[in-house]
Amino acid sequence: MADDKKLTPRAEDFSAWYNEVVLRAELADYSPVRGCMVIRPEGYGIWERMQRALDDMFKATGHRNAYFPLFIPESFLQKEAEHVEGFAPEVAVVTHGGGRKLEEPLVIRPTSETIIYAMFAKWVQSYRDLPLLYNQWANVVRWEMRTRLFLRTMEFLWQEGHTAHATHEEAKEETLRMLGVYRDFMEGWMAMPVVTGRKSDSERFAGALRTYSCEAMMQDNRALQAGTSHDLGQNFSRAFDLKFQSEEGTEEYAWNTSWGVSTRLIGALVMTHGDDIGLRTPPLLAPTELVIVPIYRKDEERDRVLQAARGIVDRLAEWDRRNPARLRVHLDAREGIKPGAKYYEWELRGVPLRLEVGPRDLEQNQGVLVRRDTREKRAVSLDSLGEEVAEVLQLMQADMLEAARERREANSVRGPISYDQFRELMAGAGAFVYAGWCGSAACEAEVKAETKATIRCLPDEEFRSAETPTHCLRCGGPSTDEALWARAY
Amino acid sequence: MADDKKLTPRAEDFSAWYNEVVLRAELADYSPVRGCMVIRPEGYGIWERMQRALDDMFKATGHRNAYFPLFIPESFLQKEAEHVEGFAPEVAVVTHGGGRKLEEPLVIRPTSETIIYAMFAKWVQSYRDLPLLYNQWANVVRWEMRTRLFLRTMEFLWQEGHTAHATHEEAKEETLRMLGVYRDFMEGWMAMPVVTGRKSDSERFAGALRTYSCEAMMQDNRALQAGTSHDLGQNFSRAFDLKFQSEEGTEEYAWNTSWGVSTRLIGALVMTHGDDIGLRTPPLLAPTELVIVPIYRKDEERDRVLQAARGIVDRLAEWDRRNPARLRVHLDAREGIKPGAKYYEWELRGVPLRLEVGPRDLEQNQGVLVRRDTREKRAVSLDSLGEEVAEVLQLMQADMLEAARERREANSVRGPISYDQFRELMAGAGAFVYAGWCGSAACEAEVKAETKATIRCLPDEEFRSAETPTHCLRCGGPSTDEALWARAY
Numbered sequence: 002m003a004d005d006k007k008l009t010p011r012a013e014d015f016s017a018w019y020n021e022v023v024l025r026a027e028l029a030d031y032s033p034v035r036g037c038m039v040i041r042p043e044g045y046g047i048w049e050r051m052q053r054a055l056d057d058m059f060k061a062t063g064h065r066n067a068y069f070p071l072f073i074p075e076s077f078l079q080k081e082a083e084h085v086e087g088f089a090p091e092v093a094v095v096t097h098g099g100g101r102k103l104e105e106p107l108v109i110r111p112t113s114e115t116i117i118y119a120m121f122a123k124w125v126q127s128y129r130d131l132p133l134l135y136n137q138w139a140n141v142v143r144w145e146m147r148t149r150l151f152l153r154t155m156e157f158l159w160q161e162g163h164t165a166h167a168t169h170e171e172a173k174e175e176t177l178r179m180l181g182v183y184r185d186f187m188e189g190w191m192a193m194p195v196v197t198g199r200k201s202d203s204e205r206f207a208g209a210l211r212t213y214s215c216e217a218m219m220q221d222n223r224a225l226q227a228g229t230s231h232d233l234g235q236n237f238s239r240a241f242d243l244k245f246q247s248e249e250g251t252e253e254y255a256w257n258t259s260w261g262v263s264t265r266l267i268g269a270l271v272m273t274h275g276d277d278i279g280l281r282t283p284p285l286l287a288p289t290e291l292v293i294v295p296i297y298r299k300d301e302e303r304d305r306v307l308q309a310a311r312g313i314v315d316r317l318a319e320w321d322r323r324n325p326a327r328l329r330v331h332l333d334a335r336e337g338i339k340p341g342a343k344y345y346e347w348e349l350r351g352v353p354l355r356l357e358v359g360p361r362d363l364e365q366n367q368g369v370l371v372r373r374d375t376r377e378k379r380a381v382s383l384d385s386l387g388e389e390v391a392e393v394l395q396l397m398q399a400d401m402l403e404a405a406r407e408r409r410e411a412n413s414v415r416g417p418i419s420y421d422q423f424r425e426l427m428a429g430a431g432a433f434v435y436a437g438w439c440g441s442a443a444c445e446a447e448v449k450a451e452t453k454a455t456i457r458c459l460p461d462e463e464f465r466s467a468e469t470p471t472h473c474l475r476c477g478g479p480s481t482d483e484a485l486w487a488r489a490y
Numbered sequence: 491m492a493d494d495k496k497l498t499p500r501a502e503d504f505s506a507w508y509n510e511v512v513l514r515a516e517l518a519d520y521s522p523v524r525g526c527m528v529i530r531p532e533g534y535g536i537w538e539r540m541q542r543a544l545d546d547m548f549k550a551t552g553h554r555n556a557y558f559p560l561f562i563p564e565s566f567l568q569k570e571a572e573h574v575e576g577f578a579p580e581v582a583v584v585t586h587g588g589g590r591k592l593e594e595p596l597v598i599r600p601t602s603e604t605i606i607y608a609m610f611a612k613w614v615q616s617y618r619d620l621p622l623l624y625n626q627w628a629n630v631v632r633w634e635m636r637t638r639l640f641l642r643t644m645e646f647l648w649q650e651g652h653t654a655h656a657t658h659e660e661a662k663e664e665t666l667r668m669l670g671v672y673r674d675f676m677e678g679w680m681a682m683p684v685v686t687g688r689k690s691d692s693e694r695f696a697g698a699l700r701t702y703s704c705e706a707m708m709q710d711n712r713a714l715q716a717g718t719s720h721d722l723g724q725n726f727s728r729a730f731d732l733k734f735q736s737e738e739g740t741e742e743y744a745w746n747t748s749w750g751v752s753t754r755l756i757g758a759l760v761m762t763h764g765d766d767i768g769l770r771t772p773p774l775l776a777p778t779e780l781v782i783v784p785i786y787r788k789d790e791e792r793d794r795v796l797q798a799a800r801g802i803v804d805r806l807a808e809w810d811r812r813n814p815a816r817l818r819v820h821l822d823a824r825e826g827i828k829p830g831a832k833y834y835e836w837e838l839r840g841v842p843l844r845l846e847v848g849p850r851d852l853e854q855n856q857g858v859l860v861r862r863d864t865r866e867k868r869a870v871s872l873d874s875l876g877e878e879v880a881e882v883l884q885l886m887q888a889d890m891l892e893a894a895r896e897r898r899e900a901n902s903v904r905g906p907i908s909y910d911q912f913r914e915l916m917a918g919a920g921a922f923v924y925a926g927w928c929g930s931a932a933c934e935a936e937v938k939a940e941t942k943a944t945i946r947c948l949p950d951e952e953f954r955s956a957e958t959p960t961h962c963l964r965c966g967g968p969s970t971d972e973a974l975w976a977r978a979y
Contacts, residue, residue: 030609033566034596037559039609042624045556067534070526071598071629071645072582077522090589093561095598097583098644099633107523109560109584109598120519120528135531140560140629144588155587156560 008349010277015221022271023150026280026350029267036148036155040264043350044151046288047267048158052138054190054285055160055262058182064134064162069116071140072107077115080240084114087207091144093155109142114208114237114259117163122243125165125255131245132175133165151268152225152490159263165243165255169234172256176232179260180213183228191266192283192401193217193273194409195227196433196485198458203442206259210234216457216485218409219272222431224457224487227269230260268490273405274374280351281373283401284394289331291317291390292347293368296340296359307334309363313356313383320387328390348373353397354390356381374401409433415466420474423486427452433487435460437470437480444475448486456484497838499766504710511760512639515769515839518756525637525644529753532839533640535777536756537647541627543679543774544649544751547671553623553651558605560629561596566604569729573603576696580633582644598631603697603726603748606652611732614654614744620734621664622654640757641714641979648752654732654744658723661745665721668749669702672717680755681772681890682706682762683898684716685922685974687947692931695748699723705946705974707898708761711920713946713976716758719749757979762894763863769840770862772890773883778820780806780879781836782857785829785848796823798852802845802872809876817879837862842886843879845870863890898922904955909963912975916941922976924949926959926969933964937975945973 008025009017023029028044040048056066072095079085088111095107110116121133138160148154162179166172180197187193195215205212209231216224237243238254247253274281284290295310297303314332321328331352333343340357347355357369362380370381370389374397381389413433414426426432438444438456449455459482470480497514498506512518517533529537545555561584568574577600584596599605610622631645651668655661669686676682684704694701698720705713726732727743736742763770773779784799786792803821810817820841822832829846836844846858851869859870859878863886870878902922903915915921927933927945938944948971959969 030612032559032605033563033608034559034561034605037561039559040557042554042556046554048557049555065531065535066538067531068529068537068647070521070523070528071631072523072526074522092587093584093596094586095582096585097595098581099635100579106586107582116521116523119522123519142560146588158557 008277008279011220011275018275018277019268019272020150022275022280022349023268028271028280029150031150034155036145038150038154040158043288044267047270047282047286048264050286050288051186051190051266052160055182055186056136056138058186059136059160059162062134062178062182064136064164066137067135068137068139069113069120071110073110073113073116075106075108077119078108080115081208081236083236084208088112088143093142093144110139111141111143112259112261113137113139113141113161114163114233114257115241118165118237118241118243118257121163121165121255122238122241125243125245127246128167128248131165131167131255132171133163134175135164136160136162149268151271152265157263157265159261162258162260164258165238166258167245167247167253167255169256172234172258173232176211176213176230176258176260179258180215180228180230183215183230183260183262187215187217187227187266188402190283190285191270191273192398192405193227193269194402194406196458196460196464198460198464198485200229200458201438201442201445201456201484203445204456206231208233208236210236214458216487217269217273218412218433218487219269219490220275220408221272222412222433222487224433224485224489225265225269225272226457226489227266228260228262231258233257233259274351274401279349281401282351282353284353284398287351287353288329289352290329290394291331291354291356292352293330293332293356293358294340294343294347295332295334296357302360306358306360306363310334310358313358313368313386316383317387317390324387324391328387353394356386372397374404416468417470418474423454423474424452427454427488431488433457433485434474435466435470435483435485436474437472438482438484439473439476439478440481441473441476444473448475452488454486454488457487457489458485459483460485497766497768500709500764507764507766508757508761509639511764511769511838512757517760517769518639520639523644525634527639527643529647532777533756536759536771536775537753539775539777540675540679540755541649544671544675545625545627547675548625548649548651551623551667551671553625553653555626556624557626557628558602558609560599562599562602562605564595564597566608567597569604570697570725572725573697577601577632582631582633599628600630600632601748601750602626602628602630602650603652603722603746604730607654607726607730607732607746610652610654610744611727611730614732614734616735617656617737620654620656620744621660623651623664624653625649625651638757640760641754646752646754648750650748650750653747654727655747656734656736656742656744658745661723661747662721665700665702665719665747665749668747669704669717669719672704672719672749672751676704676706676716676755677891679772679774680759680762681887681894682716682758683891683895685947685949685953687949687953687974689718689947690927690931690934690945690973692934693945695720697722697725699725703947705976706758706762707901707922707976708758708979709764709897710761711901711922711976713922713974713978714754714758714761715946715978716755717749717751720747722746722748763890764840768838770890771840771842773842773887776840776842777818778841779818779883780820780843780845781841782819782821782845782847783829783832783836784821784823785846791849795847795849795852799823799847802847802857802875805872806876806879813876813880817876842883845875861886863893905957906959907963912943912963913941916943916977920977922946922974923963924955924959924972924974925963926961927971927973928962928965928967929970930962930965933962937964941977943975943977946976946978947974948972949974
């Protein structure tokens with residue numbers, strides 16, 4: 002049950018606001034195990050809808066699901082040099098099983114490249130067996146000391162795509178195709194605009210040739226890396242002897258890609274769309290799209306209003322059968338809770354639409370429809386409720402994306418900026434800053450040490466500024482790349 | 491790619507046959523980690539369909555999904571005395587994380603009663619918060635020394651339902667409701683008939699008051715426990731202080747239930763329906779229901795036949811849009827593989843229907859439809875293909891259940907049986923034997939030691955014999971219960 006006091010306003014303490022929304026909207030809770038969270042039904046319902054949408058997109062692009070073991074022999078992790086360096090410090094290790102000490106400790110997967118490519122090597126003989134286009138929905142564990150609900154937890158849920166191709170060209174195409182799928186999902190379903198681009202070497206996935214990411218701007222102007230797609234080259238195929246006989250009869254190493262998004266996206270959703278009242282869920286991802294709240298003052302009104310409300314649910318279900326919209330409707334018929342308290346609770350939880358129906362509304366064969374995003378109210382006829390609801394939901398989905406895009410653009414800085422101005426900005430309100438970079442890891446590291454900002458990505462063409470920056474933000478030397486700089490989660 | 495040699499016949503070596511089907515139909519593979527398996531896309535596709543069907547049934551009965559941590563503090567497991575005794579010997583233990591030794595070792599969940607009821611205790615204050623009806627799809631780990639693909643692996647995928655109720659009556663109803671859901675799923679979707687009933691005390695879940703199960707007969711006449719549902723009483727609520735204030739204002743412990751099925755069901759499916767040619771998948775669970783194999787001898791036939799085959803796929807998709815059947819169709823247009831080799835491969839994989847289309851068929855606007863279960867062939871007009879396919883699939887689903895039920899009944903023994911006859915039967919062909927039991931654990935243990943058979947359940951009313959057994963199978967004393975005896979997986 003929701004707590005009745007107000008949320009800390011975002012402007013006062015964004016981080017406190019975030020935790021309060023997650024806990025009080027019952028998306029998640031802390032668990033007795035340090036660093037692990039419990040995803041409660043309200044949060045998991047959003048994740049299920051995310052999964053369904055992504056899974057359909059993966060299948061439409063030719064991928065199939067499989068499941069690989071949770072445990073990875075410690076020796077596997079060590080076969081790819083960069084990979085072990087990146088992940089060894091943060092793994093959980095099983096040393097005992099069935100009451101006995103294990104001969105070789107088992108690592109709990111922090112990601113599954115090693116075990117999956119070891120299996121691919123067993124299955125692939127010839128170019129005819131390629132490409133392999135796999136995806137896995139799974140839990141992974143990375144030992145984190147400073148955790149945040151959804152954003153950074155020791156265990157999290159994710160999907161990891163893993164593919165093997167006969168040529169680098171094909172692998173590169175796959176890497177970018179899946180980056181595009183992620184972007185389509187984040188913009189189309191989450192109503193969260195993202196900047197896509199390539200990571201600098203220091204932010205690359207441990208073991209990849211190139212990493213690409215989707216970067217979203219949260220309401221505190223910090224960036225959140227929402228999904229990554231990696232061109233792994235032949236690094237893992239060489240480490241795991243993933244070879245195939247080519248059409249010409251030669252023996253070649255395969256080319257791999259991997260890509261993933263996680264339950265972190267739920268945190269991104271909250272920080273993109275939440276307001277001081279609570280969560281605002283984009284309709285396409287909302288477990289409930291419309292909540293109906295019956296209003297009555299006297300006992301003699303009660304039966305009439307409740308009966309009418311049930312009738313509305315039935316009519317919407319009937320309308321649903323004739324239309325593809327598949328409305329998700331909930332009637333809040335709880336006794337002993339005032340309508341105002343119900344409004345508060347459903348607004349906190351982010352349900353997109355509310356329909357209030359009282360005795361006077363019913364006399365006029367109408368209800369009052371309230372949008373969660375704008376809180377705009379209007380009377381709608383019960384005869385055309387299905388159409389009206391479907392239309393408003395569609396509009397909300399588009400409006401929420403547009404509002405988020407406008408907010409991002411209003412907080413993005415392009416064009417000449419001095420390093421002092423940049424430092425001030427990063428110490429204050431924050432922003433997405435598009436500025437030059439000389440390409441040196443030293444400049445990048447100094448900016449990070451001095452401002453906590455990092456290169457989020459070297460943005461794709463469409464996100465680059467009209468005027469290409471000429472000088473490095475840090476050293477003032479010639480710029481080789483336009484970079485998106487920001488503090489990040 | 492499937493291996494071309496024949497499978498070991500079931501009658502020769504059932505166990506070898508089973509492993510060959512699982513590996514060669516590419517349902518699963520061994521992994522480099524001892525005791526862990528890889529579920530390949532063909533197997534995972536069946537699991538996804540099982541998940542979807544069960545999940546819909548769980549939601550229709552008011553349950554919601556959530557996710558609880560993989561890790562359980564070792565101390566939690568010890569709070570319920572029977573539970574720790576049952577599970578402690580088979581847990582995997584994490585002793586190191588992030589490069590350091592942990593203060594308290596973490597156990598990888600073998601099942602989640604402890605962590606879930608600890609969270610429930612945090613969430614429940616009053617009777618108004620009840621019932622809690624939760625389900626979780628997750629991986630669990632039980633350290634097994636003798637593993638078998640799908641049937642017994644160290645890590646497996648499952649769902650575990652966990653509920654809390656205000657009264658024991660309600661909890662008992664829930665326990666039996668979910669047993670019924672499992673039975674409906676197993677018979678309706680898997681075409682696998684089951685006997686439901688209560689477990690004897692020695693086969694009860696560690697920590698439950700009562701355990702109920704669904705028992706299916708495999709083709710070697712051994713029983714497979716396919717799903718269990720537990721009335722946990724107040725055992726866990728007392729251990730985890732899961733209390734609530736009742737409507738009368740008193741403080742009470744909640745009543746819990748838990749219930750689960752796992753990827754073991756895929757093994758059950760293979761051993762229920764497979765034949766000497768390979769897998770036979772019940773249509774409702776088949777990732778592909780119909781495979782179209784184009785036949786051509788000469789190059790000039792090739793284009794015409796392939797084009798027609800693509801036309802058939804399009805027409806079925808079009809038919810699909812007008813009907814709720816949602817056909818899952820695959821066109822096998824691979825080059826360089828003869829039709830016969832394709833038939834072999836799809837029969838091995840258990841695809842329910844095959845449509846062969848060659849030049850002569852096309853002249854007559856028809857194709858040859860072949861059922862996987864009976865291998866019956868018949869010509870069907872391409873004009874009514876959608877209807878024909880949907881009808882045959884429905885028929886197959888029913889026929890497969892009926893065939894499995896007849897097989898089970900033919901191998902069930904009711905009525906007076908001497909212990910010598912019973913021993914002989916269990917040492918030979920095996921059977922489901924309905925016989926008396928005096929209720930003593932000693933008799934039960936002796937039967938197990940002497941014949942490897944166990945009491946699978948004390949069957950529900952509808953499965954009991956017309957003539958109630960009067961004497962205990964083992965000691966000859968008065969029978970207190972009719973029991974279903976069988977060797978089991």
